[in-house]
Amino acid sequence: MEIKLGFGSVPKPQYVYVSQEGDYCWYMLSEEEKHISIYDKALTGVITKIECNKTVETKFGKRQKTDLHILAEQPYIIRSGRDSYFSKSLLLSLDVLTSEQLHQPLTIAVAPGDKKVVFCTIYNPITYQAIKINWDEHNEIDLQTLEQKVSQKINQIQKPEISQNPELRAIIMAQTDTYIKQLGWNPEQGRRYLQQKYGKRSRRELNDRELVDFTMAIFELLCTQENRFMMSNLAG
Known part of the structure; x- marks a missing residue:
């Protein structure tokens, strides 16, 4: 990565927001709060942290969000609504993965649904295989328990030794x-x-x-x- 000397942006994680807007499913915000469309369907990196049921102040008032931290060519934070289809499919996929798999690069992909709905699918970037989840009973998910399980697995204090990649x-x-x-x-x-x-x-x-x-x-x-x-x- 080339280092740009002189004036520039503050080095901080780049937030990525999930929402179906026309022909794209996620975007960033400029300093003027304008949407910067992301037409790519997938982001590949190493998951470093997850924050569930996070209270965030928005222009519509306080809202509950899910923040997924990913280290790629720079740090990203994917932010989605806690009760959104994206967050639920994300958590269900992360719950299926083993701790060792979670410590390897993963591909987070977006797919549009009806109206503003966006779904999440996680892929193994080496085998190209998608992580299979059971979506049939998504309306009956115990979201709080699922959040706790996934958070504990990703944010655990004692990380296991893993194979060298x-x-x-x-x-x-x-x-x-x-x-x-x-x-x-x-x-x-x-x-x-x-x-x-x-x-x-x-x-x-x-x-x-x-x-x-x-x-x-x-x-x-x-x-x-x-x-x-x-x-x-x-x-x-």
Whole structure:
């Protein structure tokens, strides 16, 4: 990823909103709150976190949302209505997946339904196989219990060791290199931070999940640094 010097956007996760609008099913928002259409049907990345039943202030008042955090070429957060067809089909698919599968890259795909309805299907990006779910009784889903099960599986504190994935590691390490350079750190500063956080001197000693966590931690430091810079300029 090329680093653009000079003025630009604040390095923070990009929100992706789910809604069927004409010939697209999700979009981003510009700084002027205008829709930026996304015509691609799928997003592939590593799921790093999920927030269920999250209260969000919207122009229509407070609403309950589901936020799915994904690390791709940059961090994304897919936001959908808690009671939407997308959220329910997303949660049902995530519930079927094993913990090991959830730690590997997955493809989140959108498909239009009637009117404003959008459905979610999760694919294995290597085998192209879709995750099969039972949608017949979706109106009788115990949503709160399903949210708790999926959240516990994804956000569990003690992440298991998982197999090394060379392609995934290469992508994530390249992304980490970008964030470290943007922070202005030299290699020794990166090693010291790694030592303090994991007790290891090299990213090669981290398993795949730890490597993702390390990348997100560096990204959060970058966001904090950018926010401090903006505040100091405002104060000055």
